[in-house]
Amino acid sequence: MKLILCLCFLIENYFCGDAVELDTNNFKNEVLMADNIFFVMFHTTNCYYCVQMMPEFEKLATAMKSIGIFVGKVNLDQSPQLKRIYNINGVPRMLLFVPGKAPIAYDGERSAKAMGLFIIQHQLGGAQVTVLNKIEKFDNFFNESAILPRIVLFSKKSVIPPLFKQICYKYRKNVRCGMASHAHSAFKKVEERMKKISDFDDSTLNFPFMYLVNRSSSPVLSKISSSFTFESLDSWLSSLNSSKDTSDALHDKNMNLAFADLSREENQKALLNAKGTNIVMILPNHQDEPIEQQILKIKELIKENNSYQEFNYFYISSSSLSSFPQFHDAILEPSSSSQNSSSDNFNSPTAVAINFLEEKMAFWNSSLDENEKTEKRSEKSNWKDFGSFLDRLVRGEVKFEKKNLKEFSPKKDKSETGKEL
Structure with missing residues (x-):
C-alpha cells in the first residue's frame, strides 16, 4: 500500500486523490464561477517541495470533500497563462478563492490540518445557521409565515460543525437551518417547543442528530439519522427540494x-x-x-x-x-x-x-x-x-x-x- 501511495505522488500529474485537476480550460467554470470557496495549489512538475507536500494536500482534499468543499491543483507547466494572471513567482503557491473577493494567499504550515483550519476560518455558511440559544430566537425561527422546511441540528457542542454550515449554505434558498446546543441554557425550553410541533423524542438518540420540520408535508416532523454525511444530506435535501408538497406551498405563497x-x-x-x-x-x-x-x-x-x-x-x-x-x-x-x-x-x-x-x-x-x-x-x-x-x-x-x-x-x-x- 505504501509503495502504491509513493508511486502515486511521483508520477508527473499526481492523478491520485480527491484534488480536482485544474487547467486554463476549466479554471473559470470550476473555480471563478463557483458558488463556494475553492482552495487551489499551483505547482510544477519538477518542484521538489510540491512533490513533498502532495500527500498532505491530497489528505486535505479528501477531508474537505467530505464536508462539501473543493480543493484543486494547477500544473503551471501546462497552464502558464494562470501563472501570469495570478503572479505566481514561486511554487508551491496556495490561494483560497472566495466568491466576490480577491484570492487570499496561504503562507502557513504545509500540513493537512493547518491548511484545513485556514479553509474553515473562511468557510461560508455560518450566517445561514440560526443559533437557537434563546427561546425568542426559536419562536422567530418557527414563525407563522414559515414556508420553507426547517432543519434543526441538536448537538452537545456550541460550535457549528463545518459540515452543517456547508450543507446549509448550499441549500440556503430552499431550507432554513437552526442549531440547538445542549450547552445553551434554553435547550430544555427548545425541546418543549419541539414537542408541541409534533412527536419529538430525543430520549433514544445520541448527539448529534437532526430533525426536519416541514409544515407543508405529512408527517410534519421527520427524524434524520445521527450518522449523516455530506453526500447523504446532499442527496436527501435535493429530493426534498423537488417534492410536490414543498413546491405547492411555495406556489401558494407566490400567489398570495x-x-x-x-x-x-x-x-x-x-x-x-x-x-x-x-x-x-x-x-x-x-x-x-x-x-x-x-x-x-x-x-x-x-x-x-x-x-x-x-x-x-x-x-x-x-x-x-x-x-x-x-x-x-x-x-x-x-x-x-x-x-x-x-x-x-x-x-x-x-x-x-x-x-x-x-x-x-x-x-x-x-x-x-x-x-x-x-x-x-x-x-x-x-x-x-x-x-x-x-x-x-x-x-x-x-x-x-x-x-x-x-x-x-x-x-x-x-x-x-x-x-x-
Missing part, C-alpha cells in the same frame, strides 16, 4: 404575496402581530413610477427566490406616514444610520426590516450607495440593489439596530386607557 396597506388600521395591527421578519416598503408616488408599478416590480423580484418569500411584506406611501405615527416616529428616531435620519430619504423607495421579537430594525434606501455612504439620487428605483438587500438579510449580513419596540402599538383613546398617572 399580499402587500398590506399600512394606512389602514387593521393592517397596522396585522403588522404588530406578525412574527418573523417584516419588510415595510415606504413608497413615494412618483409620476414615472406609480406605487402600483413599484409593488409589481417588488413581487416579481421576490418570486425569483424562495428564501425571500418567508418575509411578511407591507407598504405605505410616503405621503401617508402620518396615519401611522408610531411607525413614523420609530424610523425617524436618531440613530447611527444615516439612512433613516431624515424624511427626505422617503423621496425614493425605502425598505424597513422589523423584527418585533428581537426588537430590531434595518434600513434600505434605493438612492443611497451603502459602500460609499454617500447619496446618489436616480430617477428610477434600483430594484436590483433591493434584491441584494434581501440577499444580505437572508444571509444574516444586514446590520440591525436595536430599537425599543415594546411600546410600538396603535395609540388608544384616553377613554380606553384611563387617566395617565
